[in-house]
Amino acid sequence: MEQKTGKLYLIPTRLGDNPPLEVLPLSIHKVISEIDNYIVENEKTARRFIKSVCPEKPQPSLILNLLNKYTQEDELFSFLDACKKGKNIGLLSEAGCPGIADPGAEIAKIAHRNNIQVVPLVGPSxxxxxxxxxxxxxxxxxxxxxxxxxxxxxxxxxxxxxxxxxxxxxxxxxxxxxxxxxxxxxxxxxxxxxxxxxxxxxxxxxxxxxxxxxxxxxxxxxxxxxxxxxxxxxxxxx
The missing domain is CATH 3.30.950.10 (Tetrapyrrole methylase, C-terminal domain)
Incomplete structure (x- = not known):
């Protein structure tokens, strides 16, 4: 039986330090509670954001791949390996929506090329x-x-x-x-x-x-x- 491919969720973040539920829908909490694999720009701020949205989530379980100006192009393809193994991945912007004035667009492009479903979530831009x-x-x-x-x-x-x-x-x-x-x-x-x-x-x-x-x-x-x-x-x- 062929293994089902995971999805790439594009997860918006806050534009400041206001409480998450002031600007983000409850669907963000649901997705973050279910995902352990993330692609992020900055590990420290990503962990802080995930904790603010889902404080009950164990931080040691998180797997974070860094996507920033130092990331080599050939590294990007491996970031979606978990999806190919059936696990969902979350793509976090540093602020606002992934892929909009944001390097996450390159990950979404790779996902489409590999027939990985890209799921955009509602959030502030x-x-x-x-x-x-x-x-x-x-x-x-x-x-x-x-x-x-x-x-x-x-x-x-x-x-x-x-x-x-x-x-x-x-x-x-x-x-x-x-x-x-x-x-x-x-x-x-x-x-x-x-x-x-x-x-x-x-x-x-x-x-x-x-x-x-x-x-x-x-x-x-x-x-x-x-x-x-x-x-x-x-x-x-x-």
């Missing part, structure tokens, strides 16, 4: 939540990751994204290293057309959550400190 609250076009949008650090290149890219938003009625989203957030907002005010709408969404789902959409010229007078606060920037020129 800062990108989607920011877009939901922005008041901008949610029918057509693009996430652009980090913009160039070089001042000239960044200005050109912002102009390109602004034109793209107007020409295609497409909302443009991007992020910045948290300690450069305030400089990013200054650049948006200096580079974009005064009427271009800018949304800043930071600390999403936390008690300090801040989400505001205004024309670029109005942000010049805004008194908001984004330093070291995880933020999403969104622009759209009508």
């Amino acid at each position: 800062s990108i989607i939540l920011a877009l939901m609250a922005s008041g901008m076009n949610g029918q057509s949008f693009a996430f652009n990751g980090y913009l160039p650090i070089d001042k000239g290149e960044r200005k050109s890219e912002l102009k390109r994204l602004e034109k793209l938003s107007q020409d295609q009625n497409q909302t443009q989203l991007f992020i910045e290293t948290p300690y450069r957030n305030n400089k990013m907002l200054e650049d948006l005010c200096a580079v974009l057309h005064p009427a271009t709408r800018v949304c800043v969404a930071c600390d999403i789902t936390l008690s300090t959550e801040y989400i505001k959409t205004m024309p670029a010229n109005e942000w010049k007078n805004a008194k908001v400190d984004l330093h070291k606060r995880p933020a999403i920037f969104i622009i759209h020129k009508d």
